[in-house]
Every structure is written in C-alpha cells, then in structure tokens.
Amino acid sequence: xxxxxxxxxxxxxxxxxxxxxxxxxxxxxxxxxxxxxxxxxxxxxxxxxxxxxxxxxxxxxxxxxxxxxxxxxxxxxxxxxxxxxxxxxxxxxxxxxxxxxxxxxxxxxxxxxxxxxxxxxxxxxxxxxxxxxxxxxxxxxxxxxxxxxxxxxxxxxxxxxxxxxxxxxxxxxxxxxxxxxxxxxxxxxxxxxxxxxxxxxxxxxxxxxxxxxxxxxxxxxxxxxxxxxxxxxxxxxxxxxxxxxxxxxxxxxxxxxxxxxxxxxxxxxxxxxxxxxxxxxxxxxxxxxxxxxx
Amino acid sequence: xxxxxxxxxxxxxxxxxxxxxxxxxxxxxxxxxxxxxxxxxxxxxxxxxxxxxxxxxxxxxxxxxxxxxxxxxxxxxxxxxxxxxxxxxxxxxxxxxxxxxxxxxxxxxxxxxxxxxxxxxxxxxxxxxxxxx
Numbered sequence: 001x002x003x004x005x006x007x008x009x010x011x012x013x014x015x016x017x018x019x020x021x022x023x024x025x026x027x028x029x030x031x032x033x034x035x036x037x038x039x040x041x042x043x044x045x046x047x048x049x050x051x052x053x054x055x056x057x058x059x060x061x062x063x064x065x066x067x068x069x070x071x072x073x074x075x076x077x078x079x080x081x082x083x084x085x086x087x088x089x090x091x092x093x094x095x096x097x098x099x100x101x102x103x104x105x106x107x108x109x110x111x112x113x114x115x116x117x118x119x120x121x122x123x124x125x126x127x128x129x130x131x132x133x134x135x136x137x138x139x140x141x142x143x144x145x146x147x148x149x150x151x152x153x154x155x156x157x158x159x160x161x162x163x164x165x166x167x168x169x170x171x172x173x174x175x176x177x178x179x180x181x182x183x184x185x186x187x188x189x190x191x192x193x194x195x196x197x198x199x200x201x202x203x204x205x206x207x208x209x210x211x212x213x214x215x216x217x218x219x220x221x222x223x224x225x226x227x228x229x230x231x232x233x234x235x236x237x238x239x240x241x242x243x244x245x246x247x248x249x250x251x252x253x254x255x256x257x258x259x260x261x262x263x264x265x266x267x268x269x270x271x272x273x274x275x276x277x278x279x280x281x282x283x284x285x286x287x288x289x290x291x292x293x294x
Numbered sequence: 295x296x297x298x299x300x301x302x303x304x305x306x307x308x309x310x311x312x313x314x315x316x317x318x319x320x321x322x323x324x325x326x327x328x329x330x331x332x333x334x335x336x337x338x339x340x341x342x343x344x345x346x347x348x349x350x351x352x353x354x355x356x357x358x359x360x361x362x363x364x365x366x367x368x369x370x371x372x373x374x375x376x377x378x379x380x381x382x383x384x385x386x387x388x389x390x391x392x393x394x395x396x397x398x399x400x401x402x403x404x405x406x407x408x409x410x411x412x413x414x415x416x417x418x419x420x421x422x423x424x425x426x427x
Contacts, residue, residue, distance in 0.1 A: 026359035033358055039303060040324055041381050044405065044417070045361045050354050050369050054381075058350035058371075061394050105369075106353040154371060154379040 001144050004125050012125045016243035020116040028116055032241070035279040037152035049113060049192070051153055051280050053105040056194035059160055060107065063209040067107055070193040071095045072215035073228070074111055074235060077190060080222065081232025083261040086247075088117050088238030112193045114233075119240030121247045131292075137257045142176035142271070143288040151282045162281040165202035169275070172286040173204075176271075180204055183288075184269040185227040185255060187248040189277035190234050199275060203286075222264055230255060230264050245276035249287060256291040300413050307417035308402060312378070314340035323378050344400030345423065346374040351384060351392050360406045372398060372420055386421035397423035 003009050020028055029049075033042040036051055059065065074093060081087035093111060101110040131138035147168030153159045173180065186205070190196040197211030205226065206214050214220060220228040231237050231251040234244060252272035254260045272289040305311035312323035317334035323342060328335055351370035354361070361367070368384035370392075384392060385403050398420040405415040 025356070026362060029356065030358045030360075037381075039299075039306075042358070043415070044369070044381055045354065045357065045364070045367065045383055046369050046381060047354065047356070047358050049356070050352055053352040053354075054350040054369070054371050057352055058394070061350070102355075103353075104356045106355070152381070154381045159371070 001125055001141065004127055007127070010127050010130050013122060014125060014246060014249075015120065015122045016240075016246035017120045018240035018242040018244075019118050020241070021118050025116075032116075035151075035282075037154075040154070041152055047105065048280075049105045049108055052192040052194055053108045054153065055159055055198065055280070056107050056112075056192070059194055059197065062160065063212075065212055068095065068099060069212045070112065070197070071098050072220070073190060073193045073196045074098050076215065076220050077229040077233040077235035077237075080230055080264050081236030083263040084231040084237055084251075085261075087232040087236055088115055089232070089236045108192060108194075114191045114235045114239035117238030117240040119238065119243040119247065121243045121250050123246055123249050123253070137259075138292060139253050139256050140290040140292050141287065142178070142290045143172040143174075143286070145171035145175055145286055147171065147284045147286070149281050149284075151279055153280055160198060161208065162198050162202040162284070164281045164284040165199050165275070165277070165286075166204075168284040168286040169203040172273075172288050176288040176290070178271060178288070183226075183271045183273045185230050185252075185266050185272060187230065187233065187252055187272070187274040188228060189244075189275055189284075190229055191239055191277070193235075195277065196228070198281070199277070202281075203275070222266060227266055230260070230266060245274075245285065248274040248276060249289070252287075252289050256289055297413055300415055303417075307405075307415075310342040310344055310380075310400060310418060312340050312342055313337040321376050321378055323374075323380060342374050342376055342378070342400075344374070344418070344420075346372045346380070346398060346420070348384075348392065348394055348396045348398060349373045349379060350394060353389050360408060364406070368392060370398075370420065380418075383419045384421070385419040391422075399423045 029047050032048045036042050078093045082090045098111045103109050147164040149164035188199045200206045200211040218224045255269045270291050274287045276285050313325040315329040316336040318332040320331040349371040353366050400418045403419040405417045407414050
C-alpha cells in the first residue's frame with residue numbers, strides 16, 4: 001500500500017496464504033497459541049480460545065448478558081454464507097444448535113469459534129492514475145491504518161476495551177474523511193462472537209457494554225442499517241488465518257462493484273469497512289474502501 | 295519449552311519475582327528492563343505476595359497438546375493485591391464453586407510434563423484463600 005502511495009512503484013500484489021489442515025487440532029491449537037504471550041499465557045496452559053473465553057466470561061459478568069445474547073452474530077454469519085460459493089459452511093444455524101454445541105473453553109463453544117481453514121486470496125494495488133486504464137472496476141482505498149496494543153491480555157488496564165481496534169479505527173475514519181454513518185457494511189474480525197461485540201464497541205459503533213444490542217431489529221442483516229459478515233465472516237466463510245485479511249478485502253470489493261451474489265448484495269454500497277486482528281487485539285488493521293463515482 | 299528457558303523463568307514461576315521502579319514505584323510482573331510508566335531503567339526486584347482476586351475464569355475442555363491429559367482444568371485472570379494482573383491456572387477447587395471476585399492465593403503445582411524425556415514444569419497456580427487458624 002505505502003510503496004504504491006509513495007510513488008515508488010505503480011503496481012503491487014498482496015497475497016494471503018494459509019494451510020492449517022495438514023495437522024490435527026491439538027497441534028494447530030499449539031500453533032495458534034503463539035499469537036499469545038509464550039511464557040506467561042501459553043506456557044500456563046492457555047490456548048488462544050482460552051484467552052477469548054476469559055474476555056467473554058468477564059463481559060457477561062460485567063454487563064449481565066447470557067450466552068444466548070451472542071447468538072444473532074453467529075446465525076447472521078451463517079445465513080449470509082449460504083450464498084458465498086467460497087464459504088466453508090454454507091448452512092444455517094439455529095439458536096438451539098448454537099446453545100447446545102460442544103464446549104471448547106467455557107463459555108466459548110464450537111459455534112462461537114471460527115473454524116480453521118486453508119485458503120488463499122490476493123489483491124492488486126495500483127496508483128489512481130494507473131487504475132484508469134485497467135479493465136476491471138477499480139475500487140479506491142480510502143484508508144488502511146494499523147493500531148496496536150499489548151500482546152498479553154493481563155497487561156491491559158481494561159481488557160474489555162480493545163485499544164488497538166480503537167486506534168486503528170479512529171485513524172482510518174480520519175484518513176478516509178468520513179463518518180461512521182457513511183459506512184454501508186462491516187467485515188469485522190469475528191474469530192469469536194465476543195470479538196465481534198468488543199470490536200463494535202472499540203470501533204465506536206456501540207457504547208461500551210452495548211455491542212450485543214447492535215443486532216436488535218435486524219440491523220446487521222443484509223438489508224439492515226449496519227450489515228455484518230456479508231459473505232459469512234470468519235465464522236462461516238472460515239478463518240484461513242494468514243489469508244483472512246485479503247479475503248475480507250475481496251468480499252468488500254465484490255460488494256462495492258455490485259458483483260456479490262444477489263441475495264447478499266448490499267444495495268447501492270459505497271463505503272466498506274474491513275478489520276483484521278492479530279492476536280487478541282494486539283495488531284489491528286482497518287481498511288476503508290470506496291466505490292469510484294467518477 | 296526446553297530446559298534453559300524454564301530455568302531462566304524459575305524465580306518468576308516459583309516466587310512471583312517482578313520489578314519495582316525506583317523512580318515512580320510502579321510494580322511489574324513479569325519483570326521489565328524499562329519502566330512502562332516513566333521509562334526509567336532504575337528498577338529493583340520485587341516479590342509479589344501471591345494473594346489476589348479472580349477477575350475472570352474459564353474451564354478448558356480442548357487444550358494445547360501438552361495439556362490435553364489434564365482437561366477439564368480451570369484458568370483465570372487474577373488481580374493481585376499489589377495492583378497487577380496475572381494469568382494462571384486455578385487448583386484445589388470444584389469448578390462449580392469458582393466465582394469472579396473470589397479471594398485466591400498462589401501455590402506451587404505441576405504445570406505440565408513435556409514428554410517422556412522432557413522437563414516436568416512446576417510453577418504458580420492459585421487456590422481459594424485459606425483462612426489462618
């Protein structure tokens with residue numbers, strides 16, 4: 001991005017690749033735990049899921065929510081994934097199935113967690129001048145901003161506030177020169193249902209403790225005012241960790257070109273917001289894309 | 295984790311050794327080389343009391359491979375009395391009895407075994423605070 005923006009090069013190819021299914025779950029769990037503090041989190045027996053479970057448990061305690069209150073994020077993701085030919089799980093999920101699925105790390109059960117997946121995605125970035133001569137419909141990168149936080153959760157003053165998300169979003173919104181209300185849909189890092197709630201809050205779409213109220217009245221559905229996970233998100237499209245960020249960009253581009261499958265096409269989509277998180281909020285990249293009107 | 299890495303962590307694992315900043319008094323665990331509050335490099339070692347309250351907890355059913363034989367087990371974030379937070383397992387308690395805000399204290403327990411020829415790792419876990427008779 002910056003190499004093109006600086007004028008050093010005209011074209012860049014960004015590729016995300018992931019291969020996780022060559023090993024069984026025990027080994028992958030180990031590998032994914034390297035996204036945590038090795039000596040003081042992973043070495044104590046905490047998996048990456050366990051860290052998210054600690055956040056979810058505290059969230060439910062502090063704001064008095066039950067597990068059922070997280071259901072709509074999951075159901076919505078699966079509802080949209082049906083129409084995405086690249087999705088891993090193209091099937092709907094009921095509240096009962098969600099509540100009764102196998103426990104992984106309490107309160108996170110199987111359907112709270114995104115599935116590990118293999119995958120690859122790519123995007124070509126070029127200068128605005130060059131974009132005028134390409135055959136496909138170019139999409140403008142209005143902002144692509146990073147925010148960081150501590151790797152370990154125990155080092156954060158209030159672990160329920162994702163500072164990396166807050167910083168990344170604020171910078172992106174400022175760079176793009178738009179308001180939250182200009183965004184037509186969000187592709188968040190819904191690796192776990194708690195991450196969706198915390199991301200909505202830290203990004204400024206909901207007050208702290210109110211993230212779970214966002215799905216009320218169909219707001220996050222395709223025809224709602226703030227559609228989420230329009231291609232199924234990490235939850236139902238799958239989470240090929242190293243490729244997920246570029247998948248999100250691809251999905252956003254299809255929406256803005258109005259080339260998404262009909263059932264999940266956001267009407268007249270102009271601004272897209274994608275957010276990719278590393279670790280439990282340690283590294284966050286927010287990208288805002290815009291359809292070119294000229 | 296191999297022998298040297300476990301050996302280098304022994305004072306943290308067995309005695310909760312952290313640091314205290316000589317400039318601004320900020321306490322840190324794990325120990326730090328530079329104070330995260332005032333950037334001072336003048337620090338001294340500090341041993342935490344090991345008494346605190348549960349901030350959040352969880353039961354692990356699917357674990358990393360070297361912990362798989364211990365499932366289900368309890369993990370927690372604990373706010374130590376001195377004002378820092380630590381990640382650890384809970385022990386000597388029935389999962390149904392654990393509550394956020396519960397008083398706990400540090401004990402030394404086996405953390406895991408690293409295979410037939412590897413290290414048997416010991417370190418801190420937390421149990422309900424015992425009343426002093």
